[in-house]
Amino acid sequence: MEFSYTVVDNKLTKTVDKTILNYGISIDKLLQLESFFEVVYVPENSKKLIKRVSVIELRKFSSWIKGEELALTTVENFPTKELQLTLIKELATGGVTCLAFHPGNESNKSWKIYKETIDYAKRYELPLLQLNASCTYAEIIDLLYNIEIKEYKSQVSILSNVNQLLFQYLSQTLTLDKLLRNISEMTGLQFIILDVNLNVTSSSRIEDSYINIINSNSFKKFMNDKKTIQLLTNGNSIIVDTVIEDTNFHFFVRPIKENKYVKQVLVIIGSVDHPMIDKIIESIEKALNLKKEESLEKIMGNINKANVELFKNNNLKQAKLYYSKIGYKLEDKNAIIIMDINTEMENNSSMDLNYLDNIRFRIINQINHYFKGSIFATWYNNNFVIFLTLKSKEHFEEISYELLNMMNFTFPFLQINLGLSSSYTTELYKAYNEAISAVKSANELDKRIEYFDDLSFFQIITDFGNNYYIKHFYSNELEPLLSLEEENKKEIMATLATFLDNNLNYKETADLLFVHPNTVRYRIRKVKELYKNEHLFSDSEKRLNLSIAIKMYQYK
Secondary structure, three states, X not given: OOOEEEEEOOOOOOOOOOOOOOOOEEHHHHHOOOOOEEEEEOOOOOOOEEOEEEEOOOOOOHHHOOOOEEXXXXXXXXOOHHHHHHHHHHHHHOOOOEEEEEOOOOOOOOOOOOHHHHHHHHHHOXXXXXXXXXXXXXXXXXXXXXXXXXXXXXXXXXXXXXXXXHHHHHOOOOOHHHHHHHHHHHHOOEEEEEEOOOOEEEEOOOOHHHHHHHHOHHHHHHHOOHHHHHHHHOOOEEEEEEEEOOEEEEEEEEEEEEOOEEEEEEEXXXXXXXXXXHHHHHHHHHHXXXXXXXXXXXXXXXXXXXXXXXXXXXXXXXXXXXXXXOOOOOOOOEEEEEEEEEOOOOOOOHHHHHHHHHHHHHHHHHHHHHOOOOEEEEEEOOEEEEEEEOOOHHHHHHHHHHHHHHHHHHOXXXXXXXXXXXXXXXXXXXXXXXXXXXXXXXXXHOOOEXXXXXXXXXXXXXXXXXXXXXXXXXXHHOHHHHOOOHHHHHHHHHHHHHHHHOOOOHHHHHHHHOOOHHHHHHHHHHHHHHHOOOOHHHOXXXXXXXXXXXXXXXXX
């Protein structure tokens, strides 16, 4: 299932000049005026609206046509078959809603609407009427504007009733489902509320075909696309289109925001040309934002305080208190996964930062919803921190792969790396730092998952807040190399590390680096020159120190 979208103005009903009908009159309502019109041809189920009236007195009129008109003219102005066919074609091409011929004040039986004219109208599906001879253009225009006034009063009444329903909802005498069903009955539109994880939380009565689309993985993938998230984050509304078995489906999608976060999505099925649609949507948005248990800012604030106490101050007791305020019970036996994501932000503009905040919010909610309480996700110091109750090492690994697969499916545009704390560590402060070390290794080695238990020697250099002597050691050992330009330094370091790991074997080093052995010889000679020591690798202790120093530098 493929989706396309069109970004629409958040004001769906545009401000217009006084010469047009703001709400529009349907062909069906026009046909109810039998004393004024005689039907020549009207297509079945015509949903076009009349929003203007144009009187055509000249044969060269195309520059006047703006679309959505009731075009009025006389048969006398277009007496021949050829002129009538040209008239039909130009009106249909210009987007005219309906054509009405006046027979004229003088009786002339030679003036008529030709059969070919009617066939042409059918070809273009252009409604064709004939006015009664006694009816004037002025009467028709007045009549249409009177219908417009009645339509306006009707829509004001609908909006008043909608606002009464919203008041009942806020007063907790009406459920959200019942509210949406009642508004749907008044407007003919269908409404769906999705939560931040794109799950249906409330709806009016919806056709099964649309429910199946909304619940499909394809729709969730489309909504989780980077461009879609950016649009909704910026407050844009979109009209989404898809085709299933030659049937077109389209619906309107509007983000419901609280401060900078998109917390819900409103989906509307039906024509958003409804005259009061802007005010109805605005009223629903206000009601949804007013009725909330606790602000997102307050929740995120408590989470941040808890994380600072736990990971910075190592104050487990205070962290538990803050976590309890958001309904999470922090246990001593929690293991920790650190998840690093690459969002490919181009700059640090407020738009990008707002997008990143919403991505974080979406991911945290998606993880917590998907795992239904078995793990808990939060955000601290530019990383996702995920707690889970440790049952066994196998369970830890199983959850990690399930998490990675879920993230890759839901957010395919993100680069995901996971770092796992030791399955033997029970102290959360240490587990956090272990997971940080593991994810750094995953990023450096381009691995999707790295276990702290697999870091071997490098477990002993995990940074618990004091890495002065580690930096001192590798800075001294690698001083001649650290002054190189970044690209050259990275190349030399990688060659030297591989050369030492392969017992100073030029060919094996070249094979692993996919370069010629002479390239390796050149780089190693360069290292000796930088250290000003031709016998640099003859000293086994020096080789060991260099090897350890390079790895410490790479995992810093």
